[in-house]
Amino acid sequence: MKIQFVINNQNKEFELKSETEILLDLLRRYGYVSVKEGCREGQCGACIVLVDGKAINSCLYPAFRANNKTVLTLEGLGQENGLDVIQKSFLEAGAVQCGYCTPGMILSTKALLDKNPSPTEDEIKVALEGNLCRCTGYIKILDAVKLAAKRIYKKLKV
């Protein structure tokens, strides 16, 4: 079975391994390895990607449902020379330790800030609730989101 969707701004065709293949497996099979596996049960958020701008656990998402939709993985955000403001803020705020939860964290942050560019601390906490991190204690991650929001807000004003 073949499906197609826009992945990181490019329309592509994908061959499903089976009808029940999950989006996590499909994406990793096609080389989008920033999508991490942490539990395969929708409980840790390491595999979060954006589908039509919404943060979803790709381990619970049947790949066929992505047909004709738009998917964003971390590979589609800025690369080293042109980091996205969220990536830059994560780096500078010390929000990355082992980096395994980072792709999901950054994408959940993007989903939040695209919708709500100046969230309160509680709104940030709710938006990232599904992303587990065992290294940072989340403090620097909250700092990073606030820093990114501040930067985006500044840009919006200009």
Added chain:
Amino acid sequence: MKKFNQVGKNKIKVDGYSLVTGRPMFVADYNIPNLHWAKILYSPYAHAIIEDIDTVEALNLPGVKTVITYKDVPRIPFTTAGQGAPEPSPYDSFILDKKVRYVGDRVAAVVAQTEEIAQQALELIKVKYKILEPILDPRDSLKKDAPIIHDEKEAHMPLPLEYYPKKNICAHVNTEVGSVDKGFNESDFIFEHEYEIHLAQHTPIETHITTVYFDSYGRMIILTSTQVPFHVRRIVSRALNIPVQKIRVIKPRIGGGFGAKQEVLLEPLVAALALKSGIPVCLKYTRKEEFISSRCRHPQIIKFKTGIKKDGTITAMDMNVIMNAGAYGTHGLTVLTNTGSKILPLVKCNNVRFEGTTVYTNLPVGGAYRGYGATEGYFAFGVQMDEMARKIGVDIIKWYKKIHIKEGETSPLFAKLGEGKEGVEQNITSCGLSKCIDLAAKEIGWYKKYNKKQFGRYRRGVGMTILMQGSAIPEIDMGSAFIKMNEDGSFNLLIGATDLGTGSDTILAQCAAEVLCVPTEKIVVYSSDTDFTPFDVGAYASSTTYLSGQAVIKTAQKVKDQILKVASEMLNENIKNLVIKNEKVIGKKGNLSFNEIAMYSMYTKNQFQIMATDSAIVHKSPPPFSAHFAEVEVDFLTGKVRVIKYVAAVDCGTAINPIFAQGQTEGAVLNGISYALTERYIFNKNGKMLNPNFDYYKIFSTADLPELKTILVPTYEPTGPFGAKSISEIGINGPCPVIANAIYDATGIRLYSTPFTPEKVLQEIKKNNIK
């Protein structure tokens, strides 16, 4: 305070750009041709003998390459503890065994084309078990007629240490300084209680994963998520009886470890599967496997007794620990001794006894877990000190400041309690603990909140404790480094040290850059590859900054000397007139850029590679110190405890990278809070874990986050690299005693066992008839 250019600065992680852009950097991201997948069949019984095992049907399943049982692996006992050789842990494990000792022990393993086929094959393996009586309580292990868990003749301790497997005793220590009997006689009050600390899991977000394949020369490449690549190489070599020379271990980025990956857990099995099948094999734990068949924090039962005079002088401390090793004895001795050695020297007392026994049970296996015994011991210590201070009516803040160990002081216990041998005598050469206590007390508003009578449904209270840990294992651990200079004045830094997400690659680059007077960005770091980097024990015992940092400094110093020598030749100027500054050598006759010096040394005259290597061992283990304070709120209707605010003030000497040091503290503290309140294994009566997932094994998320404040209190540790001490573990030790003390402050309930669940709190409220 000394002035630095690269140290003490919030440098961006050297692997940071790649991590935030999602490059392939973890074991699972490597594209290995013809990679096959392994799956493990686990024992459903806590204690049983495999009477018969039939793998024919599984082998015949299309897509299955290999099935192995105990019959297919060498019967060589080893330990999975990734420690220095010989390990102070018993050789009581086999790659696969005829006997299974806990629910989650390995019975057989399969290699197939896909994980799905491997999983199907497992269901086709027929096993006949003879079920034995399990031991699920460590107190039962010591009973006279208890079943013997390690009755195999091969089980032994590779060091001359107490080990009695026939009595289910995995380790035993007993040490006394002064005389506790005398000390108790001199005391005005004696406090004694039993404390229980529970089993929990590290839960790195990346589970254990190992890929093994062979290169074109037939050498075995082990690509693995480990904290100890060199120990992996040595232990796989032993377990499979293949020469070290034939093995290369590579650690790419790893998704968290916290001690769980100080275990050589998957590598021997995957290596055996790759050898048998001759094809590349990957084994990746599921979250459930990580819970049931990885490693845990050792639960302990601690009897702690203190004698004290009216004026607060402690006359005797007696700690007696029963530690539950679970089914195998990995780290069984050293976690135990750390419960004494990382705690009892913290306060002045001339008469101290520490006795501990580690026993086997048929429960999941304990291992190294951030805090390493100290987390367990500080619960007993911190709670008893709070109780004593209240009973004798001393101001705990002033009291702690008076009795804690200080600069220039020592404790006889440092020399008595080591890790598999005697410890090392040491004087404290830096201690900012009193300042930590003051700053954290102020931040929490201690005197406004402490001991205030509370009413109503939600009651608030404050609690505190003091802590210390160590920095590396003295006279045992070794780290080394190699640095070479490139044409453009950049440097390659090759280190065996293992960055498990802590940022140690960056920390070590900062140390090299500081010595070489270049920006950190000029240092290209490559770490943890047994073929290409020099030896390092790996990431454990809060060692990397303190130990490997010294190796890097020594190496960089040698490189710096060579740079000066070349410059002296080029400028025809006495080396004494030359100084290095900002990537240049400055002399009286002129200046040379590093680029010019490197080009000259490579291409012009008397050519040689500017490079050096050096190693470091440490002769002491200077403790970082910390004071933790918290305010909690207890809901009298539900029993739920909520941490409102948590403050950790910590003295780690010089923070080489302050934002990383804060990150270490915040991560450790939140892990500790989560452990104290929600994380726990729930077992059925047969020793099976009932909650092996994040739904029912609750680790904290952003939604649960209290206000968390870290205060770095700078001191200068003269033996450390640029004055640094360690910081990675200490933070996890505070939350259990601090929250327990704050619950008491809020409610009058004294909790002597962790975790502080709503059921337990409610039960205590009712039992004590608190209105």
